[in-house]
Amino acid sequence: MTTAVQHPPRDIRQDDDHPVDAATIRRAMxxxxxxxxxxxxxxxGEPVGMTIGSLTSVSLDPPLVAFFAFAGSSTFAKLRRCHRFCVNVLAEDQAEICHGFARLDGAKFELGQWENHHGIPTIHGAVATVLCEQDHVFEAGDHLGMIGRVTDVEFSDHRPLVYYRGQTSQLHSSGSWE
Structure with missing residues (x-):
């Protein structure tokens, strides 16, 4: 029989002379x-959109997802007035769309190919298209979170775009995707 060795938890808090700062947290995360x-x-009547890197599944029953945005975001202020929204999980060849929607200005909806799914603009070729009804918005430090009740989902076998160490990246796989 193999038993796991349990180590005491490390205290990652820094002392009062060296508090954890935002830059350190950003580098670690x-x-x-x-x-x-x-x-x-x-x-x-106007399309609105923003890039996020904080999507998470919250619940399967009921089906809920959440994402976070800076509390001062003018785009998020518009999104929170919408009853329905779509989370378009980007494919690895859609970095231009990611960067375009991360900007404050510009013709965002001229990037990529678009479809209309239940009245909401969706990105053609996305890894997943998750249509939601807004459940609620909540405060989380200097960010706001939005929980959406999933009403429809489509997904593909496209490889996802990921964000790692401050930049968009692609996954590399030595095996097959199952």
Whole structure:
């Protein structure tokens, strides 16, 4: 019988003379690869969208997803007024869309190929298209979170675009995708 050796938890808190700062947290969390997605909606007849790197599955029953945005984001302020939205998980060949929607200005919806799915603009060729109804918005430090109740999902076998160490990256696989 093999038993696991349990080590006491490390105290990662720094003392009062050396508090953990935002730059250190950013560098540490940058080592965690994240999905790259563009959240889109139709608000007051106008398409709106923003790049996110914080998508997470919250619940399977009921089906809920969440993402986070800087509390001062003017795009998020528009998105939170929309009842329905779509999370478009980007494919590895869609970095231009990622960077375009991360900017404050520009003709974002001229990038990539677009479809209309239940009245919401969706990105053709995305790894996953997750249509949601807004469940609620909540505060989380200097960010706001939005939980969406999933109403429809489509997905493909395209390889995802990921964000790692401050830049978009591609996954490399030595095996097959199952």
């Amino acid at each position: 940058g080592r965690v690869p994240t999905s790259v997605a563009v959240v889109t909606a139709l608000c007051d």
